[in-house]
């Protein structure tokens with residue numbers, strides 16, 4: 206798998222809510238090689254402070270060289286990215302890590318919570334490509350409130366997979382947690398679940414899948430310095446008490462390969 | 468035009484680290500460049516002066532629990548805990564690739580006891596494809612209450628002698644900056660037979676999460692690296708280069724050609740690029756280009772002309 210260090214120029218900046226933005230960039234090498242679930246490192250600054258690149262899931266990538274990220278402003282690096290303008294250049298490294306392993310002949314359930322819905326757009330597109338999706342394929346988009354979900358609904362709806370929205374405060378779609386919809390609307394046991402979201406959500410998802418027997422792939426996060434297996438800083442504990450590295454062994458794992466605090 | 472292997476635009480960038488001859492003075496620092504293969508798509512590995520691999524111990528080590536890294540002002544803290552595959556798997560799994568690179572490979576070694584250091588050196592003796600050993604003496608000496616080998620002239624000398632007795636390649640001893648008198652340690656390892664000295668390793672530091680009232684790193688303390696440590700590193704390289712006669716290799720926050728030149732003026736015969744590899748994987752190669760341009764622009768006969776050329 207080839208990675209590239211590429212200067213990407215920003216072609217579009219969308220503010221989707223008070224805290225979230227979507228950047229569209231031209232990055233032909235990275236976009237051309239990217240697979241759903243992979244990520245990129247973006248250097249927020251050419252200077253020494255902040256020093257390290259920041260990891261972001263690939264929200265969308267096209268063969269024509271367009272790359273998108275969808276992100277939340279949480280600190281200094283993301284605040285700098287939020288002030289980026291069209292034609293600004295960013296230093297990118299990618300595509301990095303192991304993405305989702307799409308199982309073609311099994312029904313799919315894509316489930317994202319909060320910012321975890323970011324990588325699922327690319328996955329939904331890949332899934333729908335060539336009409337591969339099954340009639341019972343679903344996407345579940347969860348968030349705390351309307352602003353976390355509504356701005357992206359149209360993008361996800363275009364692929365023709367059945368779309369379910371749910372918010373914790375009930376301001377958009379049903380009221381509750383994304384994982385609640387797996388209890389109220391159970392899946393066929395051969396459905397493969399593709400999840401991304403905050404750690405507690407993924408832990409709950411894993412718990413549900415262990416009971417139901419559904420295969421489950423999840424994208425997890427950790428602190429990162431290099432994103433490419435060089436610093437060994439991004440460890441999480443594997444199921445066999447051996448550390449795994451999120452940037453090269455993941456970020457997408459079979460949920461059973463990790464240890465979960467339930 | 469694409470750069471050829473070892474191409475330096477015609478400038479003479481060769482440096483000698485004792486009997487170890489390098490095509491240019493730019494090495495990659497241990498623990499920041501994996502086992503080189505991680506970078507093969509991103510940088511022309513053949514253009515590096517040499518590659519120093521992640522520290523190897525006698526037995527595999529799992530390393531510390533996460534979080535292991537924390538960004539700090541102009542730098543980062545790491546508490547990786549010297550995670551590595553152990554010397555046996557290193558030789559069977561990593562060396563075959565490294566051997567094919569046609570670039571000097573320097574193996575960084577570490578241990579819990581003087582005997583372990585000697586044992587690793589013995590295990591690596593005779594292995595084809597290793598140009599030198601770099602001895603990380605910043606590790607705690609388990610038999611002496613965990614005091615770092617690098618913090619004491621006697622222990623530093625003992626490790627150096629043990630490695631020298633077993634090694635069949637030149638031995639570079641890598642000093643810890645967490646000491647009062649680094650020149651004294653440098654003199655001790657020179658007397659113990661070191662062929663060269665590299666410095667600095669990371670400075671011990673700490674970061675606190677105010678909201679949680681907890682240390683950011685699970686290990687509490689971590690090693691500070693990156694541009695933040697450069698002035699300290701430069702001062703120490705200068706002091707050590709004046710105290711010893713063996714070659715000195717400068718490390719600490721180097722991310723540009725100018726940084727590398729500063730270290731060479733202070734007396735370093737070569738430099739290592741560390742944390743900068745994470746931020747700009749092409750950085751080390753860009754420094755090779757930059758040094759070549761510098762030699763040409765300044766009409767030097769060789770980059771060697773600037774080693775220790777600081778005027779004071």
Ligand SMILES: Cc1cc2nc3c(=O)[nH]c(=O)nc-3n(C[C@H](O)[C@H](O)[C@H](O)COP(=O)(O)OP(=O)(O)OC[C@H]3O[C@@H](n4cnc5c(N)ncnc54)[C@H](O)[C@@H]3O)c2cc1C
Nearest residue numbers: 259260261262275276277279280281282283323426427456
């Ligand atoms: C593989 C991967 C993919 C990611 N994809 C996305 C994405 O698509 N969209 C998105 O918005 N974010 C994503 N993240 C998280 C993103 O990398 C962080 O939000 C970002 O690095 C924060 O940078 P900062 O400088 O703004 O914050 P900092 O100033 O570094 O930190 C500010 C606060 O954010 C917290 N924080 C920092 N890094 C993380 C993290 N990795 N996870 C959770 N909290 C963190 C810190 O603890 C601190 O409280 C991803 C992370 C990983 C590892």
Ligand SMILES: Cc1cc2nc3c(=O)[nH]c(=O)nc-3n(C[C@H](O)[C@H](O)[C@H](O)COP(=O)(O)O)c2cc1C
Nearest residue numbers: 496497498522545603667668692693719720741742
């Ligand atoms: C993540 C990380 C891992 C490191 N691992 C090692 C190691 O295994 N052995 C060693 O001698 N030094 C190790 N170092 C220290 C570096 O080789 C170097 O001495 C130090 O980082 C200072 O240089 P820099 O500021 O350019 O990074 C490590 C540094 C970092 C940041």
Ligand code: FES
Nearest residue numbers: 432434437439452
């Ligand atoms: S982030 Fe450096 S090894 Fe994963």
